[in-house]
Amino acid sequence: MSTMELQQPTATGSNKNGDHESQSQMLNPGHKRGGWFTFFFVSATLTGLIIAGWGWLTNLIVYLIEEFNVKSIDATQISNVVNGSINLIPIIGAVLADSFLGSFHVVSISSLFSLLGIIALTLTATLSHLRPQHCGTGSTLCHAPSKLQLAVLYTGIALASIGLGVVRFTLASLGANQFDSPEDQGVFFNWFFFIFYSACVVSSLGIVYVEDSISWGLGFGMCAAFNFLGLVIFFLGNRFYRHDKPQGSPYTSLARVIVAAIRKRNVLVSSESKYYYHEINDGANKAIAATPKRRFRFLNRAALITEGDINSDGSIAKPWNISSVQQVEDLKTLIRILPLWASTVFLATPIAIQTNMTILQALAMDRHLGPNFKIPAGSITVVVLISSAIFIALFDRFLYSTWQSLTGRSLTPLQRIGAGHVFNILSMAISALVESKRLNVAHDSHLQDQPGGAAAVVPMLALWLFPQLIVVGMGEAFHFPGNVSLYYQEFPVSMKNTATSMISIVIGVAFYVSTAVVDLIRNVTGWLPEDINDGRLDNVYWTFVVLGLLNYGYFLVCAKFYKYQNLEQEAEANTQI
CATH class of the missing domain: 1.20.1250.20 (MFS general substrate transporter like domains)
Structure with a gap:
């Protein structure tokens, strides 16, 4: 990685014991977080979780047909629903991470869901009473799975799907949050996807071979082991991560912009900064716009201050009647x-x-x-x-x-x-x-x-x-x-x-x-x-x-x-x- 320079955490304050500076930086909770040092933990976590997730997902159709006597077309339909859901679920994790929990907690919870789901699938593969009897060779009489067997199977698939769907891109956000410059973030995404694809290849070839040629129970068990290992490594890196702090739902703020702009549709737009509302913490952003830009001028009305919008202390009196300039630009x-x-x-x-x-x-x-x-x-x-x-x-x-x-x-x-x-x-x-x-x-x-x-x-x-x-x-x-x-x-x-x-x-x-x-x-x-x-x-x-x-x-x-x-x-x- 020519553009990757691993940065060891450094202490933010002075260290009186200079001989033990490095050790103090590791123990001091105020040490610098983020940088390429965290890449090892993020990449190792991604590798474990993707090998685990791809191992059961890639071979799901075969497992349903061979072990649960599901008809081929039905198995294909189930796989289609699972694949579609896995690719749409990430938006739920994104909302939770952005609005309430933060990336770290969402990755942790979704990884646990994935582990529990794969364990359930492993149980269906290893315990005979959790799956129907095999069809005899050439026989058209096959036992359909019981309600209990289907319940355990679908519970496992649902939990594993939630985990795999949420963790991939939330983990990408957490990793990119460790860098300040867009260039470093771009390099991170390149290598994030390289590791993602490599883990998929390893799982598609190695785990699938074990499932098809040796044992479904062993294959799913290996998936659970990789999931567990990735989760452990993720927790070990917690002390080095730069954590994002969600400030409530940004989606509500965006909706308020639209509502406020519609309510003030008859108000004349001004070009002077003093007539627009800026949040108190907007000053922390050195790139904040003084006035809304001319593009989509209709929305600029949402940030215009009118009578009764602002309290005497500068706080918003009517949340659905005014938005900040930054919210309008967002x-x-x-x-x-x-x-x-x-x-x-x-x-x-x-x-x-x-x-x-x-x-x-x-x-x-x-x-x-x-x-x-x-x-x-x-x-x-x-x-x-x-x-x-x-x-x-x-x-x-x-x-x-x-x-x-x-x-x-x-x-x-x-x-x-x-x-x-x-x-x-x-x-x-x-x-x-x-x-x-x-x-x-x-x-x-x-x-x-x-x-x-x-x-x-x-x-x-x-x-x-x-x-x-x-x-x-x-x-x-x-x-x-x-x-x-x-x-x-x-x-x-x-x-x-x-x-x-x-x-x-x-x-x-x-x-x-x-x-x-x-x-x-x-x-x-x-x-x-x-x-x-x-x-x-x-x-x-x-x-x-x-x-x-x-x-x-x-x-x-x-x-x-x-x-x-x-x-x-x-x-x-x-x-x-």
Whole structure:
């Protein structure tokens, strides 16, 4: 890590015992907190929790089918609900962290939930009375799970899902809170995602192998052990963390801005600072705006002081009738960033569709590597995780530093997101070309004429799918860390956990949008029949190439007119100093 300089905590006050200064700094509760020294604890915690969470989530469909006699379509639906929920749950953790509990307590509680859930899953795998009897070989008579067995199973899944969903991005916020400069925060997010993807790869290969080949109980037990280890390491780092202090719900403050602006819609807007309300603690922020900016001027009325708004001691008399200048500017920041967020939804939707369709392609291709090994179709997408982890590291160590040397400035979050758009479009084009070749091979082999529900295997190696997956990983190495860095950098200080959870919300929304899009394509066209050898999946990919180009153009327009709010304020503050 070329840009990481580990900073040992230092005492804030003078130390009379100079010979024991280092020891005093470690024992003194007033020692300096934060910095790269905390990265070890955050990264080790992330590694343990993600290996644990990905270990049960990746193989959930197989577990439901093999151990609980759930029908395959039902198991897929359960998995869809779980995956969608895991990507939408983070906003709940973000609200709790920003408004009431702080990042540390939310990570602690969610990690405990995850541990309890995985323990429940381990019990279902090890205690025979907590799961139904196995179906006999070739038998159509299978015992359905009892209500008690389903209750324990779903309780475990629910608790583990809450833990996995909440902890990822709240932990990212806690880690970024340890740094002051946007540059250090950007580097942190790069390595945070590198560790995240690496842990997913380890879990997808190692834990899943144990579950499939040795024992479900042992596999889930290993997940519980990794979860416990990550939680212990997280608590050990508590003395070094810089803790955020929530000041109540920021969402209520934003709602008050809207209400106050509507109530004062007939009040004339002033350009003089004395007519606007500033909170007493606003002076602590050296980058605070003296008056609201001209953008979205209608909202500026919310900060105008009118008769009866303020008490004699300077406190607010009518909370829903006036807001501070900073609260008005915070709401404006969110409004300005929403168009960029929308473009990311349509960036992630093709990726979600491509992931599922790639598995269908793999099932209809030759997955043998040598005479004795066959790649599991569900493991083919591990290539994306590996590619993302490798390119995140390469970009951080070489590309970004080279760019800065050549241009004299760092690559901005929007530039990184834009590069992700380009790679995403490229991956769709490659997918379309590979699928066209696969269909030609299938037609030449007359496989499309074979009866049956499942697609016949085409004499074409599944390795042809690797290039498109590698390019997807390259794109994710750009746009996922770029998006998190953008949201964290631009969101109001009181909403940093919400900022890092925004990308998870994007994935969750994209997951459901992709489901709707696939249903629409199936109903309107004949491109996606049950047997993909009879379909035109390549046309689906080409459609998303066109949609991707349109979305990229929309993103460029949004990015052109977007100005970095907090970077501007920081530059102004530094100029004043």
